[in-house]
Amino acid sequence: MNTNITPRFDLVGIVVSDMAATLAFYRRLGLEFPEGSEDQPHVEAALPGGLRIAFDTEETIRSFVESWEPPRGSGRIGLAFHCETPAGVDAAYEELTGAGYHGELKPWDAFWGQRYAAVQDPDGNGVDLFAPLPGPTA
Template sequence: MALRLNVFGLIVADMGRSLAFYRLLGLDVPEAEDKSPHVEYVLPGGVKLTWDTIETIHSFDPSWTPASGGPRIALAFECPSPAEVDRMHAALVEAGYESHKAPWDAFWGQRYAVMHDPDGNGVDLYSPLS
């Protein structure tokens, strides 16, 4: 059997704050999960995005420490239009999340913005310009 990548996992300091961020991006994660130590969300196509609290990771890897020097992973969300990139960026900033790069028209032909989720992971918002 060939290997199949099917899970992207995020380790979070505050499950509720992280899930609230991803809900604003359109992921329909139930609010009842805000206190869970592990959450799974199946994306279209069957790939899962998961969240684990630091305490959950420490339960099986007590020596785990977060990477230093900046985020090591970035997720990218395609928006239906360039205007939606601007709207989503503004909504996330309004909700108190950190913008890394405000929307701009990238030379590769996309409207692009970069946010940080509550744990510092890069979250890109993009849409083709044409």
């Protein structure tokens, strides 16, 4: 291995139990996937800044790791979506929970200066919604 080459973080991969349900959830958060992706075993989306997110079905993972089993419990991975404004956090939370997704934490003004909320994707992964709160006015 050439020691002058530094690996570059490029992709977040998530194993999903239902590709169609997962893509429907993340489309509501603004991610774009090609038409017909719901039936694919592996789907990717480009994220701002060049990072990518990829979803693989449980069957895809088992195709090369036969003994793979889904992890138990929640909180295995956390993703966060910047909503631009505090009202955007509220709107995204209401839209997602109104569509039937589990709301883990209702929007609130966090002590660290953000409007903050949390929902779960169809596999129970945590998805945070946040926006900076307005600063003090002089």
